[in-house]
Amino acid sequence: MHVGTVVGHVWATQKDATLEGLRFLVIQPLTAGGDTSAETYVAADPIGAGIGERVLVVHGRAARHVMGRGHDIGFQTAVAAIIDRMELANGRAVGTTQEEDLPAH
Amino acid sequence: MHVGTVVGHVWATQKDATLEGLRFLVIQPLTAGGDTSAETYVAADPIGAGIGERVLVVHGRAARHVMGRGHDIGFQTAVAAIIDRMELANGRAVGTTQEEDLPAH
Amino acid sequence: MHVGTVVGHVWATQKDATLEGLRFLVIQPLTAGGDTSAETYVAADPIGAGIGERVLVVHGRAARHVMGRGHDIGFQTAVAAIIDRMELANGRAVGTTQEEDLPAH
Amino acid sequence: MHVGTVVGHVWATQKDATLEGLRFLVIQPLTAGGDTSAETYVAADPIGAGIGERVLVVHGRAARHVMGRGHDIGFQTAVAAIIDRMELANGRAVGTTQEEDLPAH
Amino acid sequence: MHVGTVVGHVWATQKDATLEGLRFLVIQPLTAGGDTSAETYVAADPIGAGIGERVLVVHGRAARHVMGRGHDIGFQTAVAAIIDRMELANGRAVGTTQEEDLPAH
Numbered sequence: 001m002h003v004g005t006v007v008g009h010v011w012a013t014q015k016d017a018t019l020e021g022l023r024f025l026v027i028q029p030l031t032a033g034g035d036t037s038a039e040t041y042v043a044a045d046p047i048g049a050g051i052g053e054r055v056l057v058v059h060g061r062a063a064r065h066v067m068g069r070g071h072d073i074g075f076q077t078a079v080a081a082i083i084d085r086m087e088l089a090n091g092r093a094v095g096t097t098q099e100e101d102l103p104a105h
Numbered sequence: 106m107h108v109g110t111v112v113g114h115v116w117a118t119q120k121d122a123t124l125e126g127l128r129f130l131v132i133q134p135l136t137a138g139g140d141t142s143a144e145t146y147v148a149a150d151p152i153g154a155g156i157g158e159r160v161l162v163v164h165g166r167a168a169r170h171v172m173g174r175g176h177d178i179g180f181q182t183a184v185a186a187i188i189d190r191m192e193l194a195n196g197r198a199v200g201t202t203q204e205e206d207l208p209a210h
Numbered sequence: 211m212h213v214g215t216v217v218g219h220v221w222a223t224q225k226d227a228t229l230e231g232l233r234f235l236v237i238q239p240l241t242a243g244g245d246t247s248a249e250t251y252v253a254a255d256p257i258g259a260g261i262g263e264r265v266l267v268v269h270g271r272a273a274r275h276v277m278g279r280g281h282d283i284g285f286q287t288a289v290a291a292i293i294d295r296m297e298l299a300n301g302r303a304v305g306t307t308q309e310e311d312l313p314a315h
Numbered sequence: 316m317h318v319g320t321v322v323g324h325v326w327a328t329q330k331d332a333t334l335e336g337l338r339f340l341v342i343q344p345l346t347a348g349g350d351t352s353a354e355t356y357v358a359a360d361p362i363g364a365g366i367g368e369r370v371l372v373v374h375g376r377a378a379r380h381v382m383g384r385g386h387d388i389g390f391q392t393a394v395a396a397i398i399d400r401m402e403l404a405n406g407r408a409v410g411t412t413q414e415e416d417l418p419a420h
Numbered sequence: 421m422h423v424g425t426v427v428g429h430v431w432a433t434q435k436d437a438t439l440e441g442l443r444f445l446v447i448q449p450l451t452a453g454g455d456t457s458a459e460t461y462v463a464a465d466p467i468g469a470g471i472g473e474r475v476l477v478v479h480g481r482a483a484r485h486v487m488g489r490g491h492d493i494g495f496q497t498a499v500a501a502i503i504d505r506m507e508l509a510n511g512r513a514v515g516t517t518q519e520e521d522l523p524a525h
Contacts, residue, residue, distance in 0.1 A: 001252045001287045003220065003236075008193035010108065012161060014152055015186030016171050024161075026108075026193060031250055040136055042106045042161060047224055051194050056222060056234075056252060060165065060270065062286040066226045074185040076167040077106045080284040081225030088218035088236060089261050113403035115318065117371060119362055120396030121381045129371075131318075131403060145346060147316045147371060156404050165375065179395040181377040182316045211462045211497045213430065213446075241460055257434055266432060266444075266462060270480065272496040276436045290494040291435030298428035298446060299471050323508035325423065327476060329467055330501030331486045339476075341423075341508060355451060357421045357476060366509050375480065389500040391482040392421045 001058050003030045003083055003094075006049050010042055016074030022067075025049065025079065027057055030094070045079040052097045054083035106163050108135045108188055108199075111154050115147055121179030127172075130154065130184065132162055135199070150184040157202045159188035211268050213240045213293055213304075216259050220252055226284030232277075235259065235289065237267055240304070255289040262307045264293040316373050318345045318398055318409075321364050325357055331389030337382075340364060340394065342372055345409070360394040367412045369398040421478050423450045423503055423514075426469050430462055436494030442487075445469060445499065447477055450514070465499040472517045474503040 008026030012019070023045045041057075046067055049055045056079070063078035064071050086094040091102045113131030117124070128150045146162075151172055154160045161184070168183035169176050191199040196207045218236030222229070233255045251267075256277055259265045266289070273288035274281050296304040301312045323341030327334070338360045356372075361382055364370045371394070378393035379386050401409040406417045428446030432439070443465045461477075466487055469475045476499070483498035484491050506514040511522045 001285055003250075003252055007195070008191060010161065010191045011189045012186035013189050015161070018170070019161075019186055026191065029249075039134075040108075042108055056220065056225070056229075058284055058286050060286060061274075061281065062284050064166075065228070065282050066284040071166065072170050074163055074167050074171040075106055076163050076165060081222035081229055084221045084223050086218055086220045086236060090217070112405070113401060115371065115401045116399045117396035118399050120371070123380070124371075124396055131401060144344075145318075147318055169376075176376065177380050179373055179377050179381040180316055181373050181375060211495055213460075213462055239459075266430065266435070266439075268494055268496050270496060271484075271491065272494050275438070275492050276494040291432035291439055294431045294433050296428060296430045296446060300427070322510070323506060325476070325506045326504045327501035328504050330476070333485070334476075334501055341506060354449075355423075357423055379481075386481065387485050389478055389482050389486040390421055391478050391480060 001056055001062075001080070003054055003086060004028055004043075004057050005030055006051050006053050006055060007040065008051070018069065018073040019044075019075060022075070023048075025055075027055065027079075030054060041077060043077040043079050044075050047079050047082055049079055049082050054086065054094060054096055055079045056081040056083060106161055106167075106185070108159055108191060109133055109148075109162050110135055111156050111158050111160060112145065113156070123174065123178040124149075124180060127180070128153075130160075132160065135159060146182060148182040148184050149180050152184050152187055154184055154187050159191065159199060159201055160184045161186040161188060211266055211272075211290070213264055213296060214238055214251075214253075214267050215240055216261050216263050216265060217250065218261070228279065228283040229254075229285060232285070233258075235265075237265065237289075240264060251287060253287040253289050254285050257289050257292055259289055259292050264296070264304060264306055265289045266291040266293060316371055316377075316395070318369055318401060319343055319358075319372050320345055321366055321368050321370060322355065323366070333384065333388040334359075334390060337390070338363075340370075342370065342394075345369060356392060358392040358394050359390050362394050362397055364394055364397050369401070369409060369411055370394045371396040371398060421476055421482075421500070423474055423506060424448055424463075424477050425450055426471055426473050426475060427460065428471070438489065438493040439464075439495060442495070443468075445475075447475065447499075450474060461497060463497040463499050464495050467499050467502055469499055469502050474506070474514060474516055475499045476501040476503060
C-alpha cells in the first residue's frame, strides 16, 4: 500500500461495463524524502478525495473489497483512505493537503 | 492500473491456444510529467484501440474479467477503457490522442 | 518479502471500515549495501514495531493471514516479524535498531 | 505481459519436484526504444523457444495455465508465445530474431 | 522467477506463528550483465542453500507450494531450486557459486 497525492482525473466513455459510474483519480506516489515520483497510476475512488489530498491506495483483492462491487470487475486499484496526518522520523509531517517540519526533539 | 499510449502491435503464430484470435497491443506508460517511459508491455485489447490512443490498462483478475474468456487463459494484461480526457493539477490535459495546456486558474 | 525500517506513522479518519483500529506504519526498504531507498510504503502492524526497528514485511495473501481479519479487507501489506539480526556476506550485520561491522574471517 | 529475448538456459538438480522435466530460459526484457534491460528473469518454456528468439512471457495464474500442470506448482513465469513480428509506431519492427526499420509513411 | 545469490541470513523472535522454524535468507538478484543489484529481498528456504550459492526464487502461490505448509501462512517468497549452471548467450556462464567465460563459438 502506498501514500499518494491526487493529481488529476480521468474520463472514459468506451470502457468495460463494470467501470460505469466510477470516479477515477490520477495518483502520484509520495516518498519519505518529500520527492514526488513522476510514475503516476490510476485508482478508483469510493471516498471522494479531492485534488491535492493525500490518500492510501490499495491493489488487487483489497481494492475490490474497498469498491464493494464483487470480484468480477475490470479495475484493480482503489483509494482505501484519506490521510489525516503522516509523521516521519526525519522530522517531516504531512497533513491531508499541506506539509510542515516537526519541532526537533 | 495505468494510463498508457498504444505504440505498436504484436503477432504470434506459435502460442497458447487461449491467445487465438486476440489483438495484442504494445503499450507505453504515460507519466504525469509528460514523459513516456521506454518500459513497454503487451496488453490484449477487446475494445479496438488504435495507434496513438491513450488507454487504461489492468492486470491479473481484472484483465481476465475484461476479456470475458474465463480464468483459464494464458494472458494477464488487458485494455479496460479508451481514455477520453485526463486533466492534471499541473495544468496539463491529455485527450484520446493529443495533449494541450489547461488555462491557468 | 523485504526487510524495511519503520520511519513513520499514518493516521486516517475517512477510510474503509476494515481499516478501523489498525496501526499503520511507513516503511523504508533496507538494501544489502546499507542504503535506504526513498520509495517508502505503508504496512499494517499487528506486532507493535517502533520507529527505527527493522521489520519483515509481506504482501497480499500473506499480509491478510498475518492480520487475522479474513480476506475481505481493504489493505494488503503487513509486518510479519521484527528482525533480531541480519548477517550479510559482505561483513555487515544489522540488529533490530543498530548496525555493526562483522569481524573479518 | 512483456516481450523478451531468450538469452540463456538454467539447470538445477536440487529443486522442487514440480520443476522436474521443465525447460527454464533466461529472458531479457525488450523495450520500445530498442534497448535491452539487464534485469533478466527466468521462465518455464512449454513451446521450445531458442536463444535469440523473442517471446511473450506471462506470470502467475496465466503462467500456470500455459504450463498445464495445475495450480500446485513451484514456478510462476512461463513463455506463452513466440513472437513472429512486433511493429512499433516509431518506425521500428522486430521479427522473431532480427529487427529492421519500417519504411516511413 | 529470478535467479539470485544467497548473501545473508535473517533471524526474528517476534513473528507470525507460521514463520516458526523456517530458515530465512537474504537474496541479491543476479543480472545477465554480471552486475548484482543492491535491491535485496528475503526468501524462506526449504532446500538448504548456503551463502554464495545461486538459487531460483519464486513468489506468491508458487512460494506457498514450495514450502508445503498450506496457504494460510505469513510469508510469500521461497527458494524453489539451487542453480547448477546458467549459460548465457553473451558468453558468460554461472555455476552454483563461481562463474567463468564460455569458449567463443
